[in-house]
Amino acid sequence: MDNPCLSCGACCGAFRVSFYWREADEESGGIVPSELTDHLEGFRLCMKGTNRSHPRCVALEGEIGRGVRCAIYDRRPSPCRNFGIFFKNGVWRAGIEELMRCNQARAAWGLLPLFPEPDRRKDLATA
Numbered sequence: 001m002d003n004p005c006l007s008c009g010a011c012c013g014a015f016r017v018s019f020y021w022r023e024a025d026e027e028s029g030g031i032v033p034s035e036l037t038d039h040l041e042g043f044r045l046c047m048k049g050t051n052r053s054h055p056r057c058v059a060l061e062g063e064i065g066r067g068v069r070c071a072i073y074d075r076r077p078s079p080c081r082n083f084g085i086f087f088k089n090g091v092w093r094a095g096i097e098e099l100m101r102c103n104q105a106r107a108a109w110g111l112l113p114l115f116p117e118p119d120r121r122k123d124l125a126t127a
């Protein structure tokens, strides 16, 4: 299995990506480019483009399902860092809830669901 995350990007085009404002505040050690964020209620920001009915993060480059990259990968906010990721050998690094959200996002873009390799499913159940 090739790494499906390198061509997918559906998770960056399906959910509101919100986080605590300090993640985009340089003086507090934040690393997320503030110009790519919108203010939400209270102390929360979100990535531009993700707070709408058909979200797509402004930092996502490429075509979902074909070939994508995050333009701020090293500076992406915590929800993106915490979201699951598939590795080339079929290992899913996260829990079952994240995998379900991954497949929910893929379905929204007409992409087939993904499952870990059979010999890795036991690891997922205990993750």
Ligand code: SF4
Binding pocket: 011, 012, 017, 047, 057, 058, 059, 060, 061, 069, 070, 071, 072, 073, 076, 077, 080
């Ligand atoms: S910051 Fe990068 S990883 Fe996060 S939603 Fe945007 S494109 Fe995706």
